[in-house]
Amino acid sequence: MKTELTSTTSSKVNSALLAARRSMGSPTMGMVLTLVVVTDEENAYDAVKAATDASREHPCRILAVIKRPARSHQRRHETRLDAELRVGADAGTGEVVLLRLHGELIEHAGSVVLPLLLPDAPVVAWWPVDAPAHVALDEIGTLAQRRITDAYAVEDPLAELRLRATSYAPGDTDLSWTRLTPWRSLLAAALDQKPAKVTGAVVESEEGNPSAELLARWLADRLVVPVERVVTDGPVITCVRMLTEDGEIRLDRPYGALATLGVPGRPDRGVALKIRTTAELIAEEMRRLDADEVYASALRSRQAELLT
Incomplete structure (x- = not known):
C-alpha cells in the first residue's frame, strides 16, 4: 500500500x-x-x-x-x-x-x-x-x-x-570496514590453525581502496608488524599475505567469489569470499548497536602513518 x-x-x-x-x-x-x-x-x-x-x-x-x-x-x-x-x-x-x-x-x-x-x-x-x-x-x-x-x-x-x-x-x-568481516574472520582462523609469529604482512588491492587501507591498519595494529600495500588491477582486495618463519599464510582472491587459503604445512583449500551487496552489509551493521572498538582502534592506529 x-x-x-x-x-x-x-x-x-x-x-x-x-x-x-x-x-x-x-x-x-x-x-x-x-x-x-x-x-x-x-x-x-x-x-x-x-x-x-x-x-x-x-x-x-x-x-x-x-x-x-x-x-x-x-x-x-x-x-x-x-x-x-x-x-x-x-x-x-x-x-x-x-x-x-x-x-x-x-x-x-x-x-x-x-x-x-x-x-x-x-x-x-x-x-x-x-x-x-x-x-x-x-x-x-x-x-x-x-x-x-x-x-x-x-x-x-x-x-x-x-x-x-x-x-x-x-x-x-x-561500510568499508563491514566489507572486511569475511577477510578478518578467515585470517584470524588461519592464525588459529597455524600459531606462528608474524613478522610482516602484505595487502594487495586496487588503488585507493578504503577497505584495503583499513585491513592494513588492522593487521598493523593487532600484529604490531610493518604492512606493505601492493596496487593491483583489482577488483577491490585481491590478496593478503602474512609472513611467518614457516612461510606465508596467504588468502588469495584474484576474481570471483572463491578464494584460496594457503597455510604452511597444509594443502591449499578453497573458501567462499564473495563481494557482498549493500543490503547484506547494512543487515550486518544492524545486528550490533554497541561501539565497535576494533574498528576505532584500526581507524586511529598509531601504525597508520606507516601506511599512508
Missing part, C-alpha cells in the same frame, strides 16, 4: 501511517528499530532498495530523508515536505517513509525525523553518500545509536578515512 502526501507535516505523516497500518492490519510491535537513510534524489532508489532488503532480516521503520535544495531560480520561501508512505508488501517486513525536504527545510531534518521515530526503539542512521564531517554531531546523527558512512562512495576514500579518524565517536562505523 502506498500513500502520497504533499506539502505535509510530520504529524500528518504519523496519522497517515497509523491509518495505513489499521487498514492493512499491520501493527508496529514487530519492528525492532528505526533506520534513517539520509541521501539525495540521485541515490535514493538504490539506498531505499538496499534498506528494504536489509529489513527482511531486521523488521524496521525506514525513514528516507531525501534532500532537495532550492534551485537558483526558485524563491527561498518555497519550502515544503512531501512524503510517500509504503506499508505491507511494498515495504518488505516493516514500513518505508520517503521524506522529500525542499528548500530551507533540509537544514531542519532532525526536527522532521524526530516525531517519526519508533518509540523506545534504537535508531540507526546511514549516509550512503556525502556524509557530514562529524556524523555524531549532525542533527540526524545525535538521534542515532549507530551511524554508518561509506568511504568507498566518495571521490577521495583515503582522505575520507582520515576525516573519520579525527571525528570518530562511539557508534560510528563505515
Whole structure:
C-alpha cells in the first residue's frame, strides 16, 4: 500500500501511517528499530532498495530523508515536505517513509525525523553518500545509536578515512570496514590453525581502496608488524599475505567469489569470499548497536602513518 502526501507535516505523516497500518492490519510491535537513510534524489532508489532488503532480516521503520535544495531560480520561501508512505508488501517486513525536504527545510531534518521515530526503539542512521564531517554531531546523527558512512562512495576514500579518524565517536562505523568481516574472520582462523609469529604482512588491492587501507591498519595494529600495500588491477582486495618463519599464510582472491587459503604445512583449500551487496552489509551493521572498538582502534592506529 502506498500513500502520497504533499506539502505535509510530520504529524500528518504519523496519522497517515497509523491509518495505513489499521487498514492493512499491520501493527508496529514487530519492528525492532528505526533506520534513517539520509541521501539525495540521485541515490535514493538504490539506498531505499538496499534498506528494504536489509529489513527482511531486521523488521524496521525506514525513514528516507531525501534532500532537495532550492534551485537558483526558485524563491527561498518555497519550502515544503512531501512524503510517500509504503506499508505491507511494498515495504518488505516493516514500513518505508520517503521524506522529500525542499528548500530551507533540509537544514531542519532532525526536527522532521524526530516525531517519526519508533518509540523506545534504537535508531540507526546511514549516509550512503556525502556524509557530514562529524556524523555524531549532525542533527540526524545525535538521534542515532549507530551511524554508518561509506568511504568507498566518495571521490577521495583515503582522505575520507582520515576525516573519520579525527571525528570518530562511539557508534560510528563505515561500510568499508563491514566489507572486511569475511577477510578478518578467515585470517584470524588461519592464525588459529597455524600459531606462528608474524613478522610482516602484505595487502594487495586496487588503488585507493578504503577497505584495503583499513585491513592494513588492522593487521598493523593487532600484529604490531610493518604492512606493505601492493596496487593491483583489482577488483577491490585481491590478496593478503602474512609472513611467518614457516612461510606465508596467504588468502588469495584474484576474481570471483572463491578464494584460496594457503597455510604452511597444509594443502591449499578453497573458501567462499564473495563481494557482498549493500543490503547484506547494512543487515550486518544492524545486528550490533554497541561501539565497535576494533574498528576505532584500526581507524586511529598509531601504525597508520606507516601506511599512508
